[in-house]
Amino acid sequence: MKIVPIQEFDLKREVDYGTPGQNATVKQIVSDIKIEGDAALLRYTEKFDRTVLSSEQLRVTPEELKAAYEHVEPSFVKAITAAAANIRSFHMRQKRNSWMDLQPDGSILGQIIRPLKRVGVYVPGGKAAYPSSVLMNVIPAQVAGVPEIVMVTPPGTNGKEGIDPYILVAAAEAGVNEIYRVGGAQAIAALAYGTDSIAPVDKICGPGNIYVALAKREVYGAVDIDSIAGPSEIVVLADDSADPAYVAADLLSQAEHDEMASAILVTPSQAFAEATSVEVARQLALLPRRDIAGASIENYGAIIVVDSIEEGISVVNRLAPEHLEIVVEDPMSYVGSIENAGAIFLGPYSSEPVGDYFAGPNHIIPTNGTARFSSPVDVDDFIKKSSMIYYSKEALLQNGAMIMELARHEGLEGHARAIEVRLEKEGRVNDGQ
Numbered sequence: 001m002k003i004v005p006i007q008e009f010d011l012k013r014e015v016d017y018g019t020p021g022q023n024a025t026v027k028q029i030v031s032d033i034k035i036e037g038d039a040a041l042l043r044y045t046e047k048f049d050r051t052v053l054s055s056e057q058l059r060v061t062p063e064e065l066k067a068a069y070e071h072v073e074p075s076f077v078k079a080i081t082a083a084a085a086n087i088r089s090f091h092m093r094q095k096r097n098s099w100m101d102l103q104p105d106g107s108i109l110g111q112i113i114r115p116l117k118r119v120g121v122y123v124p125g126g127k128a129a130y131p132s133s134v135l136m137n138v139i140p141a142q143v144a145g146v147p148e149i150v151m152v153t154p155p156g157t158n159g160k161e162g163i164d165p166y167i168l169v170a171a172a173e174a175g176v177n178e179i180y181r182v183g184g185a186q187a188i189a190a191l192a193y194g195t196d197s198i199a200p201v202d203k204i205c206g207p208g209n210i211y212v213a214l215a216k217r218e219v220y221g222a223v224d225i226d227s228i229a230g231p232s233e234i235v236v237l238a239d240d241s242a243d244p245a246y247v248a249a250d251l252l253s254q255a256e257h258d259e260m261a262s263a264i265l266v267t268p269s270q271a272f273a274e275a276t277s278v279e280v281a282r283q284l285a286l287l288p289r290r291d292i293a294g295a296s297i298e299n300y301g302a303i304i305v306v307d308s309i310e311e312g313i314s315v316v317n318r319l320a321p322e323h324l325e326i327v328v329e330d331p332m333s334y335v336g337s338i339e340n341a342g343a344i345f346l347g348p349y350s351s352e353p354v355g356d357y358f359a360g361p362n363h364i365i366p367t368n369g370t371a372r373f374s375s376p377v378d379v380d381d382f383i384k385k386s387s388m389i390y391y392s393k394e395a396l397l398q399n400g401a402m403i404m405e406l407a408r409h410e411g412l413e414g415h416a417r418a419i420e421v422r423l424e425k426e427g428r429v430n431d432g433q
Contacts, residue, residue, distance in 0.1 A: 090360030154183025
Protein backbone atom coordinates (compact mmCIF):
# COMPACT_ATOMS: atom_id res chain seq x y z
CA MET A 1 0.00 0.00 0.00
CA LYS A 2 1.62 3.24 -1.12
CA ILE A 3 2.72 5.76 1.52
CA VAL A 4 2.60 9.42 0.53
CA PRO A 5 3.12 12.73 2.32
CA ILE A 6 0.06 14.93 2.40
CA GLN A 7 1.64 17.37 -0.05
CA GLU A 8 1.63 14.71 -2.78
CA PHE A 9 -1.93 13.43 -2.30
CA ASP A 10 -4.89 14.71 -4.31
CA LEU A 11 -7.75 15.10 -1.83
CA LYS A 12 -10.37 15.45 -4.54
CA ARG A 13 -11.81 12.20 -5.89
CA GLU A 14 -13.59 12.23 -9.22
CA VAL A 15 -16.20 9.54 -9.87
CA ASP A 16 -17.60 9.29 -13.39
CA TYR A 17 -21.32 8.59 -13.30
CA GLY A 18 -21.56 6.44 -16.39
CA THR A 19 -20.26 6.53 -19.94
CA PRO A 20 -22.32 8.13 -22.72
CA GLY A 21 -23.22 4.63 -23.88
CA GLN A 22 -24.39 3.56 -20.43
CA ASN A 23 -26.49 6.70 -20.06
CA ALA A 24 -28.07 6.17 -23.48
CA THR A 25 -28.88 2.55 -22.66
CA VAL A 26 -30.55 3.50 -19.39
CA LYS A 27 -32.61 6.25 -21.03
CA GLN A 28 -33.87 3.74 -23.58
CA ILE A 29 -34.75 1.13 -20.94
CA VAL A 30 -36.60 3.66 -18.81
CA SER A 31 -38.51 4.98 -21.82
CA ASP A 32 -39.49 1.48 -22.94
CA ILE A 33 -40.74 0.50 -19.47
CA LYS A 34 -42.68 3.74 -19.20
CA ILE A 35 -44.42 3.11 -22.54
CA GLU A 36 -44.72 -0.69 -22.70
CA GLY A 37 -44.89 -1.72 -19.03
CA ASP A 38 -44.73 -5.46 -18.38
CA ALA A 39 -43.83 -6.31 -21.98
CA ALA A 40 -40.59 -4.33 -21.82
CA LEU A 41 -39.90 -5.44 -18.26
CA LEU A 42 -40.07 -9.11 -19.23
CA ARG A 43 -38.06 -8.51 -22.41
CA TYR A 44 -35.19 -6.83 -20.56
CA THR A 45 -35.27 -9.47 -17.83
CA GLU A 46 -34.73 -12.11 -20.48
CA LYS A 47 -32.03 -10.06 -22.20
CA PHE A 48 -29.95 -9.08 -19.17
CA ASP A 49 -30.75 -11.77 -16.62
CA ARG A 50 -31.27 -14.65 -19.08
CA THR A 51 -34.50 -15.50 -17.32
CA VAL A 52 -37.81 -16.03 -19.12
CA LEU A 53 -40.79 -15.02 -17.00
CA SER A 54 -44.46 -14.31 -17.46
CA SER A 55 -46.22 -11.45 -15.70
CA GLU A 56 -47.74 -13.95 -13.29
CA GLN A 57 -44.27 -15.19 -12.30
CA LEU A 58 -42.82 -11.79 -11.40
CA ARG A 59 -43.99 -11.76 -7.80
CA VAL A 60 -42.31 -13.98 -5.21
CA THR A 61 -44.91 -16.21 -3.56
CA PRO A 62 -45.45 -16.68 0.18
CA GLU A 63 -44.47 -20.33 -0.31
CA GLU A 64 -41.08 -19.26 -1.70
CA LEU A 65 -40.47 -17.00 1.27
CA LYS A 66 -41.29 -19.82 3.66
CA ALA A 67 -39.14 -22.31 1.73
CA ALA A 68 -36.13 -19.96 1.87
CA TYR A 69 -35.74 -20.72 5.58
CA GLU A 70 -34.90 -24.32 4.70
CA HIS A 71 -31.77 -23.14 2.86
CA VAL A 72 -30.21 -20.93 5.53
CA GLU A 73 -28.56 -21.78 8.82
CA PRO A 74 -30.44 -21.19 12.11
CA SER A 75 -27.42 -19.14 13.20
CA PHE A 76 -28.07 -16.74 10.30
CA VAL A 77 -31.72 -16.33 11.29
CA LYS A 78 -30.62 -15.61 14.87
CA ALA A 79 -28.07 -13.03 13.71
CA ILE A 80 -30.41 -11.27 11.25
CA THR A 81 -33.16 -11.14 13.90
CA ALA A 82 -30.81 -9.60 16.47
CA ALA A 83 -29.49 -7.09 13.93
CA ALA A 84 -33.04 -6.11 12.97
CA ALA A 85 -33.88 -5.46 16.61
CA ASN A 86 -30.84 -3.20 17.03
CA ILE A 87 -31.58 -1.30 13.83
CA ARG A 88 -35.22 -0.83 14.79
CA SER A 89 -34.30 0.39 18.28
CA PHE A 90 -31.85 2.96 16.89
CA HIS A 91 -34.27 4.31 14.30
CA MET A 92 -37.17 4.51 16.77
CA ARG A 93 -35.26 7.31 18.49
CA GLN A 94 -35.42 9.34 15.26
CA LYS A 95 -39.22 9.53 15.10
CA ARG A 96 -40.76 12.98 15.10
CA ASN A 97 -44.32 14.02 15.77
CA SER A 98 -46.58 16.63 14.24
CA TRP A 99 -46.83 19.79 16.31
CA MET A 100 -49.02 22.87 16.69
CA ASP A 101 -48.30 26.17 18.43
CA LEU A 102 -51.15 28.41 19.62
CA GLN A 103 -50.19 32.07 19.30
CA PRO A 104 -51.45 34.76 21.71
CA ASP A 105 -53.56 36.30 18.91
CA GLY A 106 -55.43 33.05 18.34
CA SER A 107 -53.47 31.91 15.27
CA ILE A 108 -52.26 28.33 15.14
CA LEU A 109 -49.01 27.45 13.35
CA GLY A 110 -47.70 23.95 13.02
CA GLN A 111 -46.23 21.12 11.04
CA ILE A 112 -48.00 17.93 10.03
CA ILE A 113 -45.77 14.89 9.52
CA ARG A 114 -47.01 11.96 7.47
CA PRO A 115 -45.27 8.85 6.15
CA LEU A 116 -44.89 8.25 2.44
CA LYS A 117 -47.56 5.85 1.20
CA ARG A 118 -45.47 3.44 -0.91
CA VAL A 119 -41.71 2.90 -1.04
CA GLY A 120 -39.63 0.71 -3.34
CA VAL A 121 -36.45 -1.00 -2.09
CA TYR A 122 -33.83 -2.22 -4.57
CA VAL A 123 -31.67 -5.14 -3.42
CA PRO A 124 -28.72 -5.92 -5.73
CA GLY A 125 -27.87 -9.40 -6.92
CA GLY A 126 -24.65 -8.96 -8.85
CA LYS A 127 -21.25 -9.75 -7.34
CA ALA A 128 -22.70 -10.62 -3.92
CA ALA A 129 -25.91 -10.81 -1.91
CA TYR A 130 -26.50 -8.17 0.76
CA PRO A 131 -29.26 -9.20 3.20
CA SER A 132 -28.13 -6.43 5.55
CA SER A 133 -29.19 -3.81 2.98
CA VAL A 134 -32.72 -5.18 3.16
CA LEU A 135 -32.87 -4.32 6.86
CA MET A 136 -31.24 -0.91 6.46
CA ASN A 137 -33.75 0.20 3.85
CA VAL A 138 -36.92 -1.44 5.12
CA ILE A 139 -36.77 -0.83 8.87
CA PRO A 140 -36.49 3.00 8.81
CA ALA A 141 -39.44 3.08 6.40
CA GLN A 142 -41.45 0.86 8.72
CA VAL A 143 -40.57 3.00 11.75
CA ALA A 144 -41.69 6.07 9.78
CA GLY A 145 -45.05 4.36 9.25
CA VAL A 146 -44.88 3.64 5.50
CA PRO A 147 -47.83 1.26 4.89
CA GLU A 148 -46.62 -0.25 1.60
CA ILE A 149 -43.02 -1.40 1.12
CA VAL A 150 -42.15 -3.30 -2.05
CA MET A 151 -38.83 -4.96 -2.80
CA VAL A 152 -37.25 -5.74 -6.17
CA THR A 153 -34.19 -7.92 -6.72
CA PRO A 154 -32.78 -9.71 -9.79
CA PRO A 155 -34.18 -13.18 -10.55
CA GLY A 156 -30.73 -14.68 -10.06
CA THR A 157 -28.14 -13.74 -7.42
CA ASN A 158 -24.39 -13.76 -8.01
CA GLY A 159 -24.79 -15.53 -11.35
CA LYS A 160 -26.81 -18.39 -9.87
CA GLU A 161 -30.39 -19.32 -10.67
CA GLY A 162 -32.98 -18.02 -8.24
CA ILE A 163 -32.99 -15.28 -5.61
CA ASP A 164 -30.50 -15.83 -2.81
CA PRO A 165 -32.44 -17.40 0.11
CA TYR A 166 -30.61 -15.19 2.59
CA ILE A 167 -32.11 -12.12 0.91
CA LEU A 168 -35.57 -13.65 1.09
CA VAL A 169 -35.18 -14.57 4.76
CA ALA A 170 -33.97 -11.04 5.57
CA ALA A 171 -37.01 -9.65 3.76
CA ALA A 172 -39.33 -11.98 5.64
CA GLU A 173 -37.74 -11.11 8.98
CA ALA A 174 -38.12 -7.40 8.16
CA GLY A 175 -41.78 -7.95 7.33
CA VAL A 176 -41.71 -7.44 3.54
CA ASN A 177 -44.17 -9.62 1.63
CA GLU A 178 -44.39 -7.81 -1.72
CA ILE A 179 -41.27 -8.86 -3.64
CA TYR A 180 -40.63 -8.97 -7.39
CA ARG A 181 -37.87 -10.88 -9.20
CA VAL A 182 -36.67 -8.06 -11.44
CA GLY A 183 -33.45 -6.08 -11.36
CA GLY A 184 -31.37 -3.48 -13.14
CA ALA A 185 -32.54 -0.23 -14.69
CA GLN A 186 -35.76 -1.94 -15.78
CA ALA A 187 -36.74 -2.59 -12.15
CA ILE A 188 -36.11 1.03 -11.20
CA ALA A 189 -38.27 2.23 -14.09
CA ALA A 190 -41.04 -0.20 -13.13
CA LEU A 191 -41.05 1.14 -9.57
CA ALA A 192 -41.11 4.73 -10.80
CA TYR A 193 -43.81 4.51 -13.45
CA GLY A 194 -45.61 1.28 -12.66
CA THR A 195 -46.59 -1.61 -14.92
CA ASP A 196 -49.59 -3.92 -15.00
CA SER A 197 -47.89 -6.08 -12.36
CA ILE A 198 -46.06 -3.52 -10.22
CA ALA A 199 -47.78 -0.44 -8.81
CA PRO A 200 -45.68 2.77 -8.82
CA VAL A 201 -44.02 4.02 -5.64
CA ASP A 202 -43.32 7.41 -4.12
CA LYS A 203 -39.64 6.81 -3.39
CA ILE A 204 -36.91 4.37 -4.44
CA CYS A 205 -34.00 3.48 -2.21
CA GLY A 206 -31.23 0.92 -2.13
CA PRO A 207 -27.81 0.38 -3.74
CA GLY A 208 -27.06 -1.10 -7.14
CA ASN A 209 -24.62 -1.11 -10.07
CA ILE A 210 -23.99 1.79 -12.43
CA TYR A 211 -27.13 1.05 -14.46
CA VAL A 212 -29.27 1.12 -11.33
CA ALA A 213 -27.63 4.38 -10.21
CA LEU A 214 -28.18 6.00 -13.61
CA ALA A 215 -31.79 4.79 -13.71
CA LYS A 216 -32.45 6.33 -10.30
CA ARG A 217 -31.07 9.62 -11.56
CA GLU A 218 -33.21 9.34 -14.70
CA VAL A 219 -36.51 8.81 -12.83
CA TYR A 220 -35.83 11.37 -10.10
CA GLY A 221 -38.62 13.91 -10.18
CA ALA A 222 -41.26 11.35 -11.07
CA VAL A 223 -40.34 9.80 -7.72
CA ASP A 224 -37.94 10.62 -4.92
CA ILE A 225 -34.70 8.65 -4.51
CA ASP A 226 -32.32 8.19 -1.60
CA SER A 227 -29.09 9.12 -3.41
CA ILE A 228 -26.82 8.35 -6.35
CA ALA A 229 -24.39 6.16 -4.47
CA GLY A 230 -20.76 5.99 -5.52
CA PRO A 231 -18.13 3.39 -4.60
CA SER A 232 -17.65 2.61 -0.92
CA GLU A 233 -14.89 4.35 1.02
CA ILE A 234 -13.19 4.34 4.40
CA VAL A 235 -10.71 6.68 6.06
CA VAL A 236 -8.88 5.59 9.21
CA LEU A 237 -7.27 8.27 11.38
CA ALA A 238 -4.75 6.47 13.58
CA ASP A 239 -1.69 7.08 15.74
CA ASP A 240 0.96 4.84 17.32
CA SER A 241 -1.52 3.54 19.89
CA ALA A 242 -3.42 1.66 17.17
CA ASP A 243 -2.79 -1.95 16.16
CA PRO A 244 -1.59 -2.18 12.53
CA ALA A 245 -3.35 -5.54 12.13
CA TYR A 246 -6.69 -4.02 13.14
CA VAL A 247 -6.29 -1.03 10.86
CA ALA A 248 -5.15 -3.13 7.90
CA ALA A 249 -8.14 -5.45 8.31
CA ASP A 250 -10.54 -2.50 8.40
CA LEU A 251 -9.03 -0.95 5.27
CA LEU A 252 -9.41 -4.26 3.43
CA SER A 253 -12.98 -4.66 4.67
CA GLN A 254 -13.96 -1.78 2.41
CA ALA A 255 -11.50 -2.49 -0.40
CA GLU A 256 -13.14 -5.87 -1.00
CA HIS A 257 -16.47 -4.22 -1.93
CA ASP A 258 -15.37 -3.45 -5.48
CA GLU A 259 -12.41 -2.37 -7.55
CA MET A 260 -13.31 1.32 -7.24
CA ALA A 261 -13.68 1.32 -3.44
CA SER A 262 -11.33 3.65 -1.59
CA ALA A 263 -9.38 2.78 1.58
CA ILE A 264 -7.16 5.48 3.11
CA LEU A 265 -5.12 5.64 6.30
CA VAL A 266 -4.18 9.04 7.73
CA THR A 267 -1.48 8.98 10.40
CA PRO A 268 1.21 11.25 11.86
CA SER A 269 3.54 8.26 12.35
CA GLN A 270 5.85 7.10 9.58
CA ALA A 271 6.61 3.92 11.55
CA PHE A 272 2.92 3.09 11.92
CA ALA A 273 2.37 3.82 8.22
CA GLU A 274 5.09 1.34 7.26
CA ALA A 275 3.85 -1.33 9.68
CA THR A 276 0.30 -1.02 8.35
CA SER A 277 1.45 -1.19 4.75
CA VAL A 278 3.24 -4.48 5.48
CA GLU A 279 0.18 -5.81 7.29
CA VAL A 280 -2.14 -4.89 4.40
CA ALA A 281 0.03 -6.87 2.01
CA ARG A 282 0.10 -9.88 4.37
CA GLN A 283 -3.66 -9.93 4.93
CA LEU A 284 -4.50 -9.21 1.29
CA ALA A 285 -2.71 -12.36 0.17
CA LEU A 286 -5.08 -14.41 2.37
CA LEU A 287 -8.31 -12.63 1.43
CA PRO A 288 -10.80 -14.62 -0.72
CA ARG A 289 -11.72 -11.44 -2.66
CA ARG A 290 -8.07 -10.43 -3.01
CA ASP A 291 -8.34 -9.63 -6.72
CA ILE A 292 -11.05 -7.05 -6.07
CA ALA A 293 -9.45 -5.70 -2.89
CA GLY A 294 -6.03 -5.62 -4.53
CA ALA A 295 -7.27 -3.50 -7.43
CA SER A 296 -8.97 -1.14 -4.98
CA ILE A 297 -5.84 -0.75 -2.86
CA GLU A 298 -3.63 -0.28 -5.92
CA ASN A 299 -5.77 2.34 -7.63
CA TYR A 300 -7.66 4.10 -4.84
CA GLY A 301 -5.84 3.22 -1.62
CA ALA A 302 -3.18 5.26 0.15
CA ILE A 303 -1.48 5.90 3.46
CA ILE A 304 -1.15 9.63 4.03
CA VAL A 305 1.50 10.80 6.47
CA VAL A 306 0.68 14.10 8.17
CA ASP A 307 2.54 16.22 10.73
CA SER A 308 -0.06 15.94 13.49
CA ILE A 309 -3.48 14.55 14.40
CA GLU A 310 -4.84 18.06 13.95
CA GLU A 311 -3.60 18.14 10.36
CA GLY A 312 -5.07 14.66 9.93
CA ILE A 313 -8.48 15.95 11.03
CA SER A 314 -8.22 18.70 8.43
CA VAL A 315 -7.53 16.04 5.78
CA VAL A 316 -10.51 14.00 7.00
CA ASN A 317 -12.84 16.98 6.78
CA ARG A 318 -11.71 17.69 3.22
CA LEU A 319 -12.18 14.04 2.20
CA ALA A 320 -15.65 13.89 3.85
CA PRO A 321 -15.54 10.07 3.90
CA GLU A 322 -18.44 7.66 3.95
CA HIS A 323 -16.89 5.76 6.88
CA LEU A 324 -14.40 7.28 9.32
CA GLU A 325 -12.57 5.32 12.00
CA ILE A 326 -10.71 7.24 14.71
CA VAL A 327 -8.22 4.88 16.31
CA VAL A 328 -6.13 7.13 18.55
CA GLU A 329 -5.64 7.69 22.26
CA ASP A 330 -8.80 9.29 23.66
CA PRO A 331 -10.78 9.27 20.38
CA MET A 332 -13.81 10.93 22.00
CA SER A 333 -11.81 14.14 22.43
CA TYR A 334 -11.68 14.56 18.64
CA VAL A 335 -15.32 13.92 17.74
CA GLY A 336 -16.23 17.61 17.98
CA SER A 337 -13.61 18.47 15.36
CA ILE A 338 -15.05 16.14 12.73
CA GLU A 339 -17.26 18.20 10.42
CA ASN A 340 -17.71 15.89 7.45
CA ALA A 341 -18.21 12.13 7.75
CA GLY A 342 -21.10 9.80 7.07
CA ALA A 343 -20.49 7.55 10.06
CA ILE A 344 -17.83 7.87 12.77
CA PHE A 345 -16.39 4.79 14.47
CA LEU A 346 -14.42 5.41 17.67
CA GLY A 347 -11.76 3.24 19.25
CA PRO A 348 -10.10 -0.08 18.40
CA TYR A 349 -13.20 -2.24 18.80
CA SER A 350 -15.58 -0.14 16.67
CA SER A 351 -14.59 -1.79 13.41
CA GLU A 352 -16.60 -0.57 10.43
CA PRO A 353 -18.43 -3.93 9.98
CA VAL A 354 -19.96 -3.38 13.44
CA GLY A 355 -21.94 -0.57 11.86
CA ASP A 356 -22.45 -2.31 8.56
CA TYR A 357 -24.34 -5.17 10.12
CA PHE A 358 -25.30 -4.97 13.73
CA ALA A 359 -24.94 -1.92 15.97
CA GLY A 360 -28.08 -0.14 14.75
CA PRO A 361 -27.14 3.04 12.82
CA ASN A 362 -27.85 2.87 9.11
CA HIS A 363 -25.12 1.68 6.78
CA ILE A 364 -26.52 3.55 3.76
CA ILE A 365 -24.22 6.55 4.03
CA PRO A 366 -23.21 9.41 1.70
CA THR A 367 -20.25 8.62 -0.57
CA ASN A 368 -17.82 10.52 -2.79
CA GLY A 369 -17.45 13.51 -0.47
CA THR A 370 -21.18 14.18 -0.24
CA ALA A 371 -21.02 13.87 3.56
CA ARG A 372 -20.25 17.60 3.33
CA PHE A 373 -23.97 18.19 2.82
CA SER A 374 -25.90 14.93 3.22
CA SER A 375 -26.61 12.31 5.85
CA PRO A 376 -27.17 8.57 6.33
CA VAL A 377 -30.58 7.15 5.50
CA ASP A 378 -32.93 7.57 8.44
CA VAL A 379 -36.61 7.84 9.36
CA ASP A 380 -36.83 11.35 7.91
CA ASP A 381 -36.17 9.91 4.46
CA PHE A 382 -39.58 8.25 4.56
CA ILE A 383 -41.77 11.08 5.77
CA LYS A 384 -43.16 14.25 4.25
CA LYS A 385 -44.07 17.44 6.07
CA SER A 386 -46.88 19.90 5.57
CA SER A 387 -46.86 23.36 7.13
CA MET A 388 -50.13 24.35 8.80
CA ILE A 389 -51.38 27.93 9.19
CA TYR A 390 -54.61 28.96 10.88
CA TYR A 391 -54.47 32.77 10.91
CA SER A 392 -56.91 34.58 13.16
CA LYS A 393 -58.80 37.76 12.27
CA GLU A 394 -56.80 39.60 14.95
CA ALA A 395 -53.51 38.49 13.39
CA LEU A 396 -54.57 39.52 9.88
CA LEU A 397 -55.75 42.94 11.05
CA GLN A 398 -52.50 43.41 12.95
CA ASN A 399 -50.15 42.32 10.14
CA GLY A 400 -52.09 42.80 6.91
CA ALA A 401 -50.47 46.11 5.99
CA MET A 402 -46.99 44.61 6.29
CA ILE A 403 -47.99 41.61 4.18
CA MET A 404 -49.27 43.96 1.44
CA GLU A 405 -46.07 46.01 1.67
CA LEU A 406 -43.93 42.94 0.98
CA ALA A 407 -46.20 41.70 -1.83
CA ARG A 408 -46.20 45.06 -3.63
CA HIS A 409 -42.44 45.35 -3.23
CA GLU A 410 -42.19 42.14 -5.29
CA GLY A 411 -44.66 43.45 -7.89
CA LEU A 412 -47.39 40.93 -6.99
CA GLU A 413 -50.47 43.13 -6.74
CA GLY A 414 -52.80 40.13 -6.75
CA HIS A 415 -51.16 38.92 -3.56
CA ALA A 416 -51.63 42.32 -1.94
CA ARG A 417 -55.26 42.56 -3.00
CA ALA A 418 -56.02 39.12 -1.52
CA ILE A 419 -55.19 40.71 1.83
CA GLU A 420 -56.66 44.11 1.04
CA VAL A 421 -60.11 42.75 0.25
CA ARG A 422 -60.28 41.27 3.74
CA LEU A 423 -59.07 44.42 5.43
CA GLU A 424 -61.62 46.48 3.51
CA LYS A 425 -64.34 44.08 4.64
CA GLU A 426 -63.31 44.81 8.22
CA GLY A 427 -63.02 48.56 7.56
CA ARG A 428 -59.32 48.59 8.43
CA VAL A 429 -57.50 49.22 5.16
CA ASN A 430 -56.71 52.88 5.69
CA ASP A 431 -56.56 53.10 9.44
CA GLY A 432 -52.79 52.78 9.67
CA GLN A 433 -52.85 49.32 11.19
